[in-house]
Amino acid sequence: MRILVVGGGGREHALVWKLAQSPRVQKLFAAPGNAGIAELATCVDIAAEDTEGLLALVRQEKIDLTVVGPEAPLVGGLVDAFQKARCAGLLGSGRIFGPTRRAAAIEGSKVFAKELMQKYGIPTARAAVFDNPAAARSYIKELGAPCVVKADGLAAGKGVIVADDMAAALDAVEIIMVRRAFGAAGQRVLIEERLEGEEASVLAFSDGERVLPFLPAQDHKRIFDGDRGPNTGGMGAYAPAPACTPEVLREVEERILLPTVRALKAEGAPYVGVLYAGLMLTADGPKVLEFNARFGDPETQPLMCLMAGDLLELIEAALDGELERVRPVWHPGAAVCVVMAAEGYPGPYRKGDPIVGLADVPPDVVVFHAGTARRDGELVTAGGRVLGVTARGADLAEAVARAYDAAGRIHFAGVHYRHDIGRKGLTRLAAAQEGEAC
Numbered sequence: 001m002r003i004l005v006v007g008g009g010g011r012e013h014a015l016v017w018k019l020a021q022s023p024r025v026q027k028l029f030a031a032p033g034n035a036g037i038a039e040l041a042t043c044v045d046i047a048a049e050d051t052e053g054l055l056a057l058v059r060q061e062k063i064d065l066t067v068v069g070p071e072a073p074l075v076g077g078l079v080d081a082f083q084k085a086r087c088a089g090l091l092g093s094g095r096i097f098g099p100t101r102r103a104a105a106i107e108g109s110k111v112f113a114k115e116l117m118q119k120y121g122i123p124t125a126r127a128a129v130f131d132n133p134a135a136a137r138s139y140i141k142e143l144g145a146p147c148v149v150k151a152d153g154l155a156a157g158k159g160v161i162v163a164d165d166m167a168a169a170l171d172a173v174e175i176i177m178v179r180r181a182f183g184a185a186g187q188r189v190l191i192e193e194r195l196e197g198e199e200a201s202v203l204a205f206s207d208g209e210r211v212l213p214f215l216p217a218q219d220h221k222r223i224f225d226g227d228r229g230p231n232t233g234g235m236g237a238y239a240p241a242p243a244c245t246p247e248v249l250r251e252v253e254e255r256i257l258l259p260t261v262r263a264l265k266a267e268g269a270p271y272v273g274v275l276y277a278g279l280m281l282t283a284d285g286p287k288v289l290e291f292n293a294r295f296g297d298p299e300t301q302p303l304m305c306l307m308a309g310d311l312l313e314l315i316e317a318a319l320d321g322e323l324e325r326v327r328p329v330w331h332p333g334a335a336v337c338v339v340m341a342a343e344g345y346p347g348p349y350r351k352g353d354p355i356v357g358l359a360d361v362p363p364d365v366v367v368f369h370a371g372t373a374r375r376d377g378e379l380v381t382a383g384g385r386v387l388g389v390t391a392r393g394a395d396l397a398e399a400v401a402r403a404y405d406a407a408g409r410i411h412f413a414g415v416h417y418r419h420d421i422g423r424k425g426l427t428r429l430a431a432a433q434e435g436e437a438c
């Protein structure tokens with residue numbers, strides 16, 4: 001099979017890396033890809049949002065399957081455009097994996113997602129929707145703080161402000177709705193109760209009716225150790241996350257993922273693709289913070305390292321509406337991804353610094369590229385998140401130690417990474433062991 005992966009970050013490198021292991025994959029393409037992906041696939045300089053360019057590539061290269069990484073093309077209707085072209089006989093038998101525009105609204109509009117959850121009784125934070133800043137302010141004054149103010153639309157993961165006090169919440173309305181810091185995404189806001197607990201990410205394949213969850217993972221969204229500083233795209237992830245026990249995972253499947261997929265079908269927008277539930281594990285059970293309409297980044301990096309079976313088979317079963325015929329198989333142990341970021345990230349960051357030390361990384365540690373490029377043959381930084389150093393271990397402690405040992409061998413000017421990826425999981429495992437010993 002000839003496969004195209006759309007996107008050019010660490011998640012897409014992990015997908016390409018995993019697909020390259022499938023005995024049925026003959027040739028891989030990526031658009032636009034990055035310097036790491038270029039070692040496994042033919043990278044074509046077409047942006048993920050360039051629907052016409054992607055359609056032309058698929059026709060020209062006779063691509064059998066397109067896998068979409070980022071949210072923007074999904075929310076913008078890339079899958080719909082491919083399906084239309086296929087019906088018109090323009091793509092041969094070429095298929096695309098990802099939700100349609102209407103189904104991807106679960107990520108594209110936080111208001112749509114919240115109203116769906118409210119209508120179908122899916123556990124989530126209580127929230128109200130406003131399209132007028134004055135009404136939003138008076139609601140905040142009534143509700144009091146802490147609360148969370150969220151821009152409705154896509155804002156590259158930055159449109160959520162967790163406000164500790166009333167002044168910060170009122171300020172958030174000003175930033176999102178009045179100053180329009182996130183553009184049209186701030187036309188409407190959600191004002192939400194703040195939930196307490198530990199966060200987890202549960203991704204699942206969906207064929208429109210059934211779901212097949214991955215191992216639970218945990219992201220680290222803040223830039224600094226101890227979950228301090230501004231939010232980022234994700235500074236590291238690990239799986240399985242012990243906070244999401246098998247019982248909790250079952251609850252997530254039965255009370256969140258399945259009802260959501262059924263709800264979308266009932267609303268006339270069946271969901272085929274990977275559904276990502278960002279969860280708060282509260283004392284009252286798991287509740288949804290957000291849905292994403294795609295593989296998570298960086299959760300996909302450790303998850304692909306842990307997946308033992310063929311990713312292609314799972315994707316095809318979802319596309320065929322036959323998820324019941326497959327089952328993901330996982331390596332034992334755990335995997336950890338430490339993201340190495342450029343100085344300044346998540347604000348304006350340095351670019352063009354040479355990256356050294358990759359040859360010193362042990363061969364069984366995978367360094368997924370995110371923001372990298374080649375300049376006169378030399379590997380240089382080209383994005384905020386530069387690399388995702390990903391290691392598997394017999395347990396979480398070993399995976400953490402191996403990932404950090406490898407990260408310590410890599411260097412570029414201004415490099416920054418967190419030193420506590422996986423720590424919450426380690427603390428929880430240690431406490432459980434102590435409990436058993438007592």
Ligand code: AMP
Pocket residue numbers: 125148150157160162192193194195196199221278280289290
């Ligand atoms: P979101 O993009 O909705 O997942 O929000 C980004 C981050 O904001 C989440 O990962 C949480 O850390 C935080 N957050 C969002 N909603 C809430 C909430 N209702 N309560 C507490 N924290 C939240």
Ligand code: GLY
Pocket residue numbers: 157219233234292295296297298299
């Ligand atoms: N890890 C967060 C995301 O993929 O949006």
